[in-house]
Amino acid sequence: MRVRGLRATYDDLFLPLFGEHAASSAAAAIAAVESILDRPLDEGSVRDAFGAVRWPGRLEIVGRHPTILLDGAHNPAGVEGLAVALREFFTWDRLHLVISVSANKDLAGIVGPLAPLADIAYAARNNSERSGDPFPLAEAFGAAGKRVELFDSVAAALDAARAAAGATDLILVTGSLYTVADARRALGEPN
Secondary structure, eight states: OOEEOSSOEEOSOOOOSOSHHHHHHHHHHHHHHHHHHTSOOOHHHHHHHHHTOOOTTSSEEEETTTEEEEOOOOSHHHHHHHHHHHHHHOOOSSEEEEEOOBTTSOHHHHHHHHTTTOSEEEEEOOSSTTBOOHHHHHHHHHHTTOEEEEESSHHHHHHHHHHHOOTTOEEEEESOHHHHHHHHHHHTOOO
């Protein structure tokens, strides 16, 4: 990407994150640091810093064939951004949605953007004491015309999704950072 800061323009920057929102945040960071230092930044340092950026649990690919994607989106705005990024950056034959949300969340606002993308939803309870009952979540996806399965844990839901998914499918785990943490543990990934 190319960023025009307050003091200089930085060309050919690579940011290993998906989404226009990530590029906008990176540009804002450059402008903020330039403003604080009141000078242009070293382009090599900017390039190195951006190249090293990692954001676990945000459009994070942790598996291939099928692709397993973790995203901690947990509110309507986050889920809408996730849905936009999915359409923009990913392809799949079937989308297996492993989802668990906290009890106090706007289910309609979360289900609305995801239901059109999902072929099957695996509604689960995560390990947090704040985890919501997966039944209302399952009802919401069912009302949207989606096939739904209920699980007592994210690990069990993820196992079922992996068993059902083909090599060209996408398994999306989302709804909470707790849900992402449960999936990481189930996959043997570091948290």
